[in-house]
Amino acid sequence: ADICRPFLFHKYIFVKMCLNRKNRYLSSIVGGIILILCFPYSGSMTPLVFASLIPLLCIEYCISQSNLSSKNVFLHAFICFLIFNIGTSYWIYNSSASGGIFAFLFNTTMMCLAFQSFHFIKKHLGNRKGYLSLPFVWLGFEHVHSNWEFSHPWLSLGNVFSVRTNWIQWYEYTGVSGGTLWIIIVNLFLFLLLKRWMNNEETKKIRILSGIAIAIPILVSILVKRSFEHSIEQEKRNFEVVLVQPNIDPYNEKFTGGPHAQTNKFIQLANSKITPNTKLVIFPETALSFSFFENEFHRLSIYPKYINAVQRWGADVLIGASTMKRFDTKRSKASRENPDGTFTEYYNSSLLIKKNLKNKYIHKSKLVVGVEKIPYSDYFPMLEDIAIDNGGAVGSLGEEDTVKIFKTSNGTIAPIVCYESIYPEFVAEQCRKGAELLCVITNDGWWGDTPGYKQHFSFARLRAIENRRWLVRSANTGKSGVISPTGEVISESKWWEEDVLLANTQLLSEKTIFSTYGDFLGRSAAFVWMLIFVYSISKKILPSRR
Numbered sequence: 001a002d003i004c005r006p007f008l009f010h011k012y013i014f015v016k017m018c019l020n021r022k023n024r025y026l027s028s029i030v031g032g033i034i035l036i037l038c039f040p041y042s043g044s045m046t047p048l049v050f051a052s053l054i055p056l057l058c059i060e061y062c063i064s065q066s067n068l069s070s071k072n073v074f075l076h077a078f079i080c081f082l083i084f085n086i087g088t089s090y091w092i093y094n095s096s097a098s099g100g101i102f103a104f105l106f107n108t109t110m111m112c113l114a115f116q117s118f119h120f121i122k123k124h125l126g127n128r129k130g131y132l133s134l135p136f137v138w139l140g141f142e143h144v145h146s147n148w149e150f151s152h153p154w155l156s157l158g159n160v161f162s163v164r165t166n167w168i169q170w171y172e173y174t175g176v177s178g179g180t181l182w183i184i185i186v187n188l189f190l191f192l193l194l195k196r197w198m199n200n201e202e203t204k205k206i207r208i209l210s211g212i213a214i215a216i217p218i219l220v221s222i223l224v225k226r227s228f229e230h231s232i233e234q235e236k237r238n239f240e241v242v243l244v245q246p247n248i249d250p251y252n253e254k255f256t257g258g259p260h261a262q263t264n265k266f267i268q269l270a271n272s273k274i275t276p277n278t279k280l281v282i283f284p285e286t287a288l289s290f291s292f293f294e295n296e297f298h299r300l301s302i303y304p305k306y307i308n309a310v311q312r313w314g315a316d317v318l319i320g321a322s323t324m325k326r327f328d329t330k331r332s333k334a335s336r337e338n339p340d341g342t343f344t345e346y347y348n349s350s351l352l353i354k355k356n357l358k359n360k361y362i363h364k365s366k367l368v369v370g371v372e373k374i375p376y377s378d379y380f381p382m383l384e385d386i387a388i389d390n391g392g393a394v395g396s397l398g399e400e401d402t403v404k405i406f407k408t409s410n411g412t413i414a415p416i417v418c419y420e421s422i423y424p425e426f427v428a429e430q431c432r433k434g435a436e437l438l439c440v441i442t443n444d445g446w447w448g449d450t451p452g453y454k455q456h457f458s459f460a461r462l463r464a465i466e467n468r469r470w471l472v473r474s475a476n477t478g479k480s481g482v483i484s485p486t487g488e489v490i491s492e493s494k495w496w497e498e499d500v501l502l503a504n505t506q507l508l509s510e511k512t513i514f515s516t517y518g519d520f521l522g523r524s525a526a527f528v529w530m531l532i533f534v535y536s537i538s539k540k541i542l543p544s545r546r
Contacts, residue, residue: 019062028076031055032083039155040163040458041451042088049160050214053187054194056080060119061195073119074112081111088155091450099370107152114141117533124536131192133532135184139177140529143522146423149375151366153422154455157183162458165487169221169228171465172512175424177521186213225486228468232485232508239411239437240277241472241503242315244269245480245493246284250445259290263302266319267309273500278315279410284476285320285418285443291346294323294361310355316408317353318415320441322346323361325398333378334398345398348372350415350441352406362404364397364417366426372397403429411436411507414469418442422459424466424519431467431515436507438463438471445477449495453479461487466514470505 019027034052037043059076085104093100118137122130138157146153153159158179161168168179189210196203246265270281292300310317327335327343335343348364367373374396403426406413414435420426421440430438440460444453457479464471464483471483481492482503493499 018065019059024059024062024072024076025079027055027059028079029083031059031080032087035080035084036087038160039084039088039455040160041454044163046160046164046167049157049183050186051190053184054191056115057187057191058194060115060122064119064123070116070119070123074116077112077115078108081115082108084108084111085155088451088455091447091452094448094450094452095446096370102370103152106150107155110141110145110150111155114138117529121532121536124539125532129532131188133529134188135181136525136528136532138184139180139522139525140527142177142180143519143526146425146519146522149373150369151423152369153424154459156180159422159455159459159462162455162462162487165461165465166225167218167221168462169225169465169486170217171462172224172228172468172514174521175428175466175514175519176462177519177525181521182213182217186210189213228486231510232468232506237411237436237507238277239279239470239505239507240275241437241439241505242270242273242278242281243472243474243480243482243501243503244281244283245475245478245497245499245501246287247477247496247498248445250443250476259288259300259302260305262287262289263305267305269498269500270309270313273502274313274315275502276314278313278502280408280413280439281313281315281317282439282441282472282474283317283319284474284480285441286322286348287319287441287476288321288351291322291324294325294349297351297359306353307357310353314355316355316410318406318413318439318441319351319353320417320443321349321351321361323349323351323363332398334396347398348417350406350417352408352415355409360406362406362415363400364420365400365403366417366420366423367397367399368419373399403433405430405433405435413437413439416440416463418444421456421463424463424514427463428467428515428518431469431511434509436469436509437505438467438469440471440473440475442473443476445496453477453495457481457492461489466512468510468512468515469508470503472503472505 031052034048034055037045038049038052056077060073063072082104085108089103092103114137118130118134121133142153142156145151156176158176161179171178189206193203193206193210196206244266246269248262266283266287297303306317325345327345330343331345334345337343350362352360369375377396406415412434414427414430414437416427416438427438442456444456447453457473460471460473461483464485465487468485470485473481478493478495478497480499480501482490482501482505484490485508491501493501
């Protein structure tokens, strides 16, 4: 079969199925560029995602057919995924140059190891089993990469559809992993279609299967959305929220100007939209940026201003705060010893100021690696010295032992602080525990006017769909907004402007399949991946029996 016949891959780029060294490098670059172009706000050309892995699959196929060293697969995957990481996440560099470089290299390496494991399985179990293993490998990788101390689910493939929410209303069943599975399956079908075409083989069956694989999920999404919109009519509990976007420069204003001036600004902004029906007022992450002990909040000079506002409004206040707690003994790796032998922990917290004057705190659980958390520093304490200073306490912060939610005076809400909003299972567990409204408080000003804050806002739409909850978002510098349970953006603020939004939401309590069971696809895939990988190792080290 003439598998080396050239075909037109793109308008200006010719690729061969049997790629020489130069064309393998070219294909690696093209693959990285396609991944960038299909990702939200670095291109948002979503349909390209269904062909995004084909260049790498072609490279892997050619290396395998030519019996080249497996290290070539890793090398080309590294080029592709490094371009992908930098092109979609370069904004990390704005907040920390060293942190950005580490994130690019580390996350790229993790992706390469996952793809290399697929190549290893295929090499030792054969083409058919190898290609069948790819969905398990990649779903398993994304699940594992979201649930260890170096977790970074930002670039999960299923996040691509956050700008095409009408395509993935079935996320209420599968979560983001369902989107990743869809992408992998379609890429495999199209790769096999390309391979057959290059071999002058019959392609009708695979063309039909490819079309079905693309169309069926979209049709199902339309039906699921209609069904949900009909059912939601049965459950209406209105809940009015005021979202404040104070637009305080995190580099130049956040820790200057004094707490009284900032408090006055917050309250004045909220006053502009408060109505007698307002149930909750939300200020962004670390709006109270100075650290204070939680049991001494009532002693702060700004405390009466918040209490007076809460009582005047007749509404509770959710606000981000930098808080501390003191312990007699070391509680965790985040505990810092004081001269008197006691220990202090610092937290990035959500503070609920209730109109009955009973204040509650919940500490952020999903901490930003390198900024708020130094992975495995309990085993390697010296790593705390390399923590990135993004303002406030430097080094690992304390975190909650379990996922928690707030009971306000009028309903139950999920406080979601910044980075926590990209963790599907974390938010699902909040809903499983009874959260009726998702409340994101964040400060994305560190990244500047880049795709970063737009992607962060967009991913929140997926949390709304997965759990069928209204989601409200207060961001210091933007974008703040209101998102419906179907992922529709009802209203949003502009970047780097003071703003206040009045959100007419509803409290919803019905649990979705994803809220109930979490990432069952990812967990199952990770288990199967490990089994297949171990079996592949056994085939490598044990002689074949005839």
